[in-house]
Amino acid sequence: MSLKEIVGESRTMNEFVVTINSNKYVVKFSPNGEVTVGENTIPFEVTKINGNAYLLKFGNRVFEITSNKISGNNFGLLIDGWYFDTTVRTLLQETVNELQQNKAKAKHHSDVKAPMPGLILKMKKLVGESVNIGDPILILEAMKMENELRSPSSGTVKEIFYKEGQSVEKDVTIMTIE
Amino acid sequence: MFKKILIANRGEIAHRIIKACREMNIISVAIYSEADKNALHVRRSDEAYLIGPSPANESYLNKEKIIRLAKQIGADAIHPGYGFLSENSQFIKMVEDSGITFIGPSSKSVEMMGEKTSARRLMKEHNVPIVPGTTVSIKSSEEGKKIAKEIGYPVMLKAAAGGGGKGMRKIENESEFDSSYERAKNESLKAFGNDDVYLEKFIENPKHIEVQILADKFGNYIHLFERECSVQRRHQKVVEEAPSIAVDEFTRKKITQAAVNAAKACNYYNAGTIEFLMDKNKNFYFLEMNTRLQVEHPVTEMITGIDIVKQQIKIADNQKLSIRQEDLKIHGHAVECRIYAEDVDNNFAPSTGKIIHHRLTSGPGIRIDRGIDIMSEVPIYYDPMLAKVVAWGIDREEALVRMKRALSEYQISGVITNVPAFNWILHQKTFLDGTFDINFLDNEFLPLVPHKWKDESAKEYEEIASVLGAFLKMQEQLTPSSTNHVSQRNSWREQNYE
Structure with a gap:
């Protein structure tokens, strides 16, 4: 069976899987102005206030929502003082994503990623050195604070992609441990 | 009175000082780094001057350049705000020697209190208890x-x-x-x-209690009661309030007296804050003196009705304090929440970028001091505090419900903020009953990060968020070219490193 057959292409335009903190919500829009979330089907209306603010009427409940578009599939939404990082995929994308994740699980190496943008002050490990989980591996300076990054796993440093004194973006891989 | 004040700072505090200048009919002068060329403090000032490249030590910390500029443009006073050069006695001395008035204490007082070890010696000599x-x-x-x-x-x-x-x-x-x-x-x-x-x-589980003082150049000293600043993460204050519900009348009398003694010990004038640690038995110990305006000064302004920044300017202008201690009363209760550009669930990583949407909260009892507006950049070079939301109520309960209401109305887009964390903090029993100490967040909140601190009321919104998220995605599929809300992650996080 192909992916297309599993999902059915015609449904992908209005049916989505939204992931928030590992909870998944299946959201389906119908042409008559109703939305189905899980088991419930409710009339809804969205008004764009400006590029980043929306008014959502969900039945008779009203919500003002501020959005941060983070990437094509990723919207950060602020509602009544709560912030949600939503990952939105069509059913097709969701299926592909699950397959990819299962593949990745089969591999055995871990990446040390920058938890924040910053400046690498000190590398405490060299390529080839062995590390234990929790060992200090580098110091990253961000907004005037020195942050010690610790190893997420035990193994050997396989590759280091940055040097001391270099700036890194958030989420870039600084080194890999195998 | 001064005609022109140069504000040697940025962000919300520069903006706050500009407001005081406006009300006093004084020309306000902003300085700014390259990263701050469109910053709110620049927009609001009467005159603005580029002081240097983005790193603070080449701009906001460049003593010589700032003083040279002040002379060049005929500023008769410099207000340092907090942080940066505010407690740098060498800078203050240079200002004093240049013939420009420093809006703050004398370089001598700052020197006495700035070096923390000699301050501890001085306090000991003047019967102010030390750790x-x-x-x-x-x-x-x-x-x-x-x-x-x-x-x-x-x-x-x-x-x-x-x-x-x-x-x-x-x-x-x-x-x-x-x-x-x-x-x-x-x-x-x-x-x-x-x-x-x-x-x-290390004092076990203390509270951080501090006392605001004002002193003129004629030896008059008053205190503006205490502030409670125990809600901290990594020693950075997050929530402050005045007064403290843990301080009774007897303790208030003792701690404010100790604060006035501390100020007198260093011949202090202008606004200052004496910070204390207070243990469970209400013993308090001198921690340090902040010889400058404090971030959390608005909570004191709210309960006393005194504009501390204007008082600073008047004192610097050699005016006598017109407020007498016996006329001061605590009126109601005020709480301040500091809004930081940080991603709580991603290990509090600083969030940088351009503010693309910002709607202030308002209404009864609410005051916002902010350093940002639409199209402001939040650069990596400086402190990540964006704004302070302050709520006043006739009592603590009312101040807190107003704060919760105000924070639920706050809208910001372009950076991630810590606003949601207050949904947790302001509902905790330990916070509500006043028994919290400086380890409150570290012990009770941090173990719940990421995500576990979000309670049922957050869950209820997830469904709503999923509907809008899906809707935005659907719209994009229909009109793939319309990416007019926010740009992609890479450019959203666009920043200029040195």
């Missing part, structure tokens, strides 16, 4: 370890020139000493240009 520890900086890790053994672990290493949590490390046992010592020294050197550190006994 047990060294009254001189330690010369080596070995010496530190020896003293730590004597006073007993855990101990605190602190920057002698410091404040604000930078260069400060708690050490649980001797094995941690060497690396903490090195780190504390490095951080202090970077933050304050001085790597002296000293040692204090």
